[in-house]
Amino acid sequence: MELKKYPKEIRQESGSKIGWLYYKSKAKALEASEIAKHNAEIKTAKGFDFGYQSPGDVRECENGDFVVIIP
Numbered sequence: 001m002e003l004k005k006y007p008k009e010i011r012q013e014s015g016s017k018i019g020w021l022y023y024k025s026k027a028k029a030l031e032a033s034e035i036a037k038h039n040a041e042i043k044t045a046k047g048f049d050f051g052y053q054s055p056g057d058v059r060e061c062e063n064g065d066f067v068v069i070i071p
Contacts, residue, residue, distance in 0.1 A: 001041070003038075003042060005035070006021055006032045006035050006036075006070065007023070007028045007031050007032055007035075009021040009023055009032070010022050010023060010024055010065065017049065017050050017053065018050055018051070018053045018055065018069050018071060019069075019071075020068065020069060020070070021067070021068045021070055022061070022065050022067050022068075023067075023068070024064075024065055024066075026058075026060075026066050029058045029066035029067070029068050030058060032068045032070070033056045033057070033058045033068050036055045036056040036068055036070045036071060037055060037056035039055070039070070040055035040071040053069050054069060055069050055071040056068070056069065
């Protein structure tokens with residue numbers, strides 16, 4: 001299995017174990033969510049730890065954007 005590329009985000013942030021991608025559209029966020037789950041499966045098999053976060057989780061921000069947790 002190979003890591004997949006995410007759809008183009010409007011903004012991104014990085015943490016020590018995960019990252020966050022921001023999208024204007026819920027459809028793009030859901031697409032990124034499925035990719036994040038796929039990529040997390042590969043990284044988990046290699047021993048990567050995401051802490052208490054769940055790659056693929058999608059949340060709506062107060063401003064109407066959507067954020068996706070990525071591995």
